[in-house]
Amino acid sequence: MRMEGKVAIVTGASRGIGRAIAIALAQEGVNLVINYTNNAEAAEETLKAVEAAGGKGIVVQADVTKPVDAEKLVKAAINNYNKLDILVNNAGITRDNIAIRLTENDWQAVLDTNLTGAFNCAKAAIRPFIRQRQGGRIINMASIIGLMGGVGQANYAAAKAGLIGLTKSLARELASRQITVNAVAPGYIDTAMTAVLSDELKETITKQIPLGRRGKPEDVAQLVLFLASDRAAYITGQVIAVDGGLAM
Ligand code: NAP
Numbered sequence: 465m466r467m468e469g470k471v472a473i474v475t476g477a478s479r480g481i482g483r484a485i486a487i488a489l490a491q492e493g494v495n496l497v498i499n500y501t502n503n504a505e506a507a508e509e510t511l512k513a514v515e516a517a518g519g520k521g522i523v524v525q526a527d528v529t530k531p532v533d534a535e536k537l538v539k540a541a542i543n544n545y546n547k548l549d550i551l552v553n554n555a556g557i558t559r560d561n562i563a564i565r566l567t568e569n570d571w572q573a574v575l576d577t578n579l580t581g582a583f584n585c586a587k588a589a590i591r592p593f594i595r596q597r598q599g600g601r602i603i604n605m606a607s608i609i610g611l612m613g614g615v616g617q618a619n620y621a622a623a624k625a626g627l628i629g630l631t632k633s634l635a636r637e638l639a640s641r642q643i644t645v646n647a648v649a650p651g652y653i654d655t656a657m658t659a660v661l662s663d664e665l666k667e668t669i670t671k672q673i674p675l676g677r678r679g680k681p682e683d684v685a686q687l688v689l690f691l692a693s694d695r696a697a698y699i700t701g702q703v704i705a706v707d708g709g710l711a712m
Contacts, residue, residue: 468493471550473540478500483681484682486513487510494519549598555578563618574623575619601643603645606624610626610627639700
């Protein structure tokens with residue numbers, strides 16, 4: 465699935481699923497904007513892995529909750545590579561707590577990062593996509609929690625469900641320009657985000673997964689790669705789970 469010379473922004477690419485996506489795209493010849501917000505060292509590690517995979521990348525610090533930072537990411541793509549083909553809105557955080565204990569800050573931070581951040585980046589990317597007249601790809605990292613809800617995750621579930629609504633609306637708005645917009649809904653994937661769960665809870669979750677194991681970042685990256693490619697040209701407005709069958 466070579467995608468030589470395409471240009472992608474991957475938000476939250478310093479670690480976890482975002483890093484795996486950056487590497488998978490680089491392996492197919494995609495030039496990357498590797499975004500992080502705090503963890504510069506980890507982002508440099510991603511860049512090294514991208515280069516080791518034979519790809520090109522630049523590391524750009526940006527907080528996706530800020531519209532000016534989202535603009536900065538898009539400008540970095542255009543200034544370095546003269547175009548933008550793919551936006552992967554992957555940056556995300558959790559601040560879990562049962563609703564009665566959920567603070568206003570924890571509610572807002574999760575909505576700002578997971579939902580508003582994706583909107584900010586999509587808004588910044590749409591103009592170059594339209595100007596280039598070569599279609600485009602927006603891939604939003606939702607979650608099965610956005611479909612099912614989750615105890616202690618009212619903020620996260622609301623943000624991811626919102627992201628699914630955003631995906632479908634943008635898919636309708638942009639379809640006439642051949643810009644596709646899809647959401648990926650991972651189940652439980654082993655990253656820093658889920659490392660905080662107790663071993664007991666991880667065991668319980670694993671037992672509920674029909675395929676009998678938790679996911680790896682690479683499992684998610686393979687779907688993103690496909691959705692970003694020409695092979696997925698006729699798929700838009702969809703939410704596709706990568707969850708070992710957990711949410712069916
Ligand atoms: P992770 O390992 O915690 O990594 C999160 C990434 O997001 C980091 O690169 C982080 O950058 C970046 N980030 C956080 N806030 C940001 C901001 N304001 N601006 C820019 N970047 C920001 O998480 P993950 O597990 O890979 O998750 C990636 C995505 O998949 C998230 O959207 C998450 O909700 C979703 N997801 C994960 C799972 C799972 O089981 N892991 C399941 C379903 C969905 P720094 O390194 O600079 O902090």
